[in-house]
């Protein structure tokens with residue numbers, strides 16, 4: 057281009073998911089990199105969507121989403137957590153959690169506002185903050201147990217802190233924030249004007265009897281929180297890009313000001329009836345726990361070391377007994393030479409810190425997991 061152009065996001069490059077996904081396709085590798093299932097969404101849901109579209113449900117939905125769906129979400133939250141979100145004023149259907157996260161940040165973050173983020177972090181938070189002139193203030197999880205040192209977090213809070221972003225269950229570590237973590241966060245935020253963005257897209261993928269501690273359960277958090285969810289993650293249809301955001305009425309009002317000029321509304325036919333059956337999401341934890349256990353039983357004799365993931369459909373494998381290569385180089389070599397694709401976690405760390413772990417997605421058929429494990433055991 058001949059016109060001088062000053063990029064608003066000079067440091068943003070193509071995401072690691074695109075880079076690795078392209079390489080995986082080129083080398084015909086088993087792809088355990090990007091977070092999506094390689095099996096189909098439920099046939100019942102496809103039939104419901106199909107018949108709804110054939111009946112003519114193909115035009116704009118109302119701006120905040122179809123009321124019956126918001127109402128069903130409200131009932132689901134009430135049944136699961138015993139808290140009430142008003143479908144009229146506190147629930148908005150979005151184009152996936154990504155749009156919900158972007159919209160919450162766009163609605164709140166102004167120039168020089170600081171936003172605290174825990175690294176490794178899902179990659180869509182920082183560019184959104186920077187786009188609106190905000191400054192990400194990052195803190196690295198300890199790579200061993202992915203524990204949060206709340207005293208360190210306290211030290212990062214300044215007069216400019218506008219928001220804290222948390223993600224539980226956490227991508228990529230599979231770490232689940234505990235009741236104690238949430239109480240410590242509550243203590244930090246009490247009597248402040250700091251907002252919370254709680255990314256809970258893996259709410260229903262949680263293992264070993266752990267309980268999801270949604271921010272909605274903690275009054276000091278709930279009163280300031282945008283909480284984001286993803287139907288794509290829950291119903292094995294990430295390509296439909298459907299999710300929602302719940303937040304107190306005052307915050308939802310600001311959220312919708314952006315949402316209505318960003319996407320306005322998203323298509324969401326047939327989900328209302330589907331989410332009314334709790335087994336459609338409550339069985340997800342045992343479904344994925346079986347996959348995690350299968351994958352880990354198959355790689356336990358490999359040279360990779362691991363701590364079992366507690367939630368999400370990701371498992372970190374530590375490779376320091378195999379090589380001292382940089383994780384990105386090792387991941388690329390595994391694709392080219394061994395035909396298996398994973399995500400190098402340094403991409404999500406402060407200064408691309410390399411903790412010698414790769415992220416593997418186990419939302420795959422058992423056959424894919426077996427083939428992947430065969431390869432991993434021979435490395």
Ligand SMILES: Cc1ncc(COP(=O)(O)O)c(C=O)c1O
Pocket residue numbers: 091151152153154155178223227255257285286287288289294297298299
């Ligand atoms: C932590 C986290 N948040 C948000 C998203 C985005 O969800 P969606 O596909 O609904 O936009 C993902 C997807 O991988 C994720 O892992």
